[in-house]
Amino acid sequence: MTSAVFLIFGATGDLARRKLFPAFYSLYRERKLGDRFAVIGLARRSRTNDQFRDDVYESIQEFARYNVTKDEQWDAFAEHFEYMSLDINNVDGFRQLRELTDRLDVKFDIGGNRLFYLALAPELFGNVSHNLKAGGLLEGAGWHRLVIEKPFGYDLPSAEKLNAEIRQVFEEQDIYRIDHYLGKEMVQNINVVRFANAFFEPLWNNKYIANIQITLSETVGVEERGGYYEHSGALRDMGQNHMLQMLAIMAMEPPSRMHPEDIRDEKVKVFRSLRGFQTAAEVRANTVRGQYVAGNIKGEQVRGYRDEDKVNPESTTETYFAARVFVDNFRWAGVPFYIRTGKRLPVKTTEVVVEFKNVPNNVYLSRKHKLEPNLLVFRVNPLEGIYFKMNAKQPGSEGTIVPVAMDFCQSCQIGLNTPEAYERLLYDAARGDSTYFTRWDEVALAWKYVDKIASAWGERTDDLHLYSAGTWGPEQGQQLVAEDGFRWWPVNGQDEGEVTWGHTQM
Known part of the structure; x- marks a missing residue:
């Protein structure tokens, strides 16, 4: 208490x-x-x-x-x-x-x-x-x-000015910058799964992982926040904070102690290892931005972004962005982290997909069967859970191999009343536990990374791609992943018929 x-x-x-x-x-x-x-x-x-x-x-x-x-x-x-x-x-x-x-x-x-x-x-x-x-x-x-x-500033200079004003009054140890995604049950569960299970951590590197995909999709438009959103866009509203924070949690090294500063130190190391963009051409090669136009979501016709209240009819603000991010350290060298977020997408969900490298081609079972890669998926919101997709023999068949999923659905547990993120964060702040709050050096490094993208986007507008509300963003977002021989995996609630997964309840 x-x-x-x-x-x-x-x-x-x-x-x-x-x-x-x-x-x-x-x-x-x-x-x-x-x-x-x-x-x-x-x-x-x-x-x-x-x-x-x-x-x-x-x-x-x-x-x-x-x-x-x-x-x-x-x-x-x-x-x-x-x-x-x-x-x-x-x-x-x-x-x-x-x-x-x-x-x-x-x-x-x-x-x-x-x-x-x-x-x-x-x-x-x-x-x-x-x-x-x-x-x-x-x-x-x-x-x-x-x-x-949030938002803690609009870019690095404004964030530095804001931080300087606050630091004239409060010490850094007494400043608690909320990123409510860090208070979510399954985000906090990522490190438990990583560091409390002996068979995951040895595989958590570029030898065994092909790519990591982070999706934060929303079905809503900007609603009454048109004025704010015109100033921020998806990159600043979601990318600088939620998306990069989840990436850091996935990529960080095991902390030496279960101490807030040690945990945040490891996240800072990830931010320092992010491969920065040297030119605007590099930004355009590794990012995609889009803006929704009128479309249909679950049978309801919705208007386009430029028709929303308090939005410039000729706005070039992005409501969708995707990026290919690299963490240049020994653990993650060469592994792409794909991040995407957007408004007016078909499904509201936050998921992290770890795609493991497949078994060698033309060896044993892979000579006769098309084997799907193993996936470890963290479902963060609104459904909470973890599932692992692997290949298994289809019951009753003559050696047919199909992908199956071991599914731990935390949201399905009867009587479980999971605390909301703000409950945890309020409670932690009152106890002086800053583990799931962002420190100034995290904020500054995230802005430094994002500002290069924003600067390149500001040079021209012909790379702002329009997409219909109710779709998964512009086609260029799919191409970004396809260039590396991968694809976005279906998220919970997505009906694409791409894979059929059986379920074995854990």
């Missing part, structure tokens, strides 16, 4: 409603919060405490893993929530906030711990940090931690 006053800036926003308030309730129900905590909701909007608690109740009712009813247990939980209207540019308001925080600290015997969660636009991080200090909220006993959301 942990004790802290949680100060949520942007408490009337979508993130707080969908993720943070339900996370607090789940932690409370599981006794990970105890009774020595308080949550202060902060926003410009005027709300009473009762109105705020009603907002919290409605968000929990709609989005939480646990059912909630207005009873004694709810009243005990809601008592810990208070609201204050705050102009983040007014230092006097922060002084009033300190008085409220101190009062709640005494009321719930918290001991001076403070967690500041900035669910705000990044350009406000520096100003809020300075006003927290000026308002006296960083004084006194206990720890003081800052949790901030």
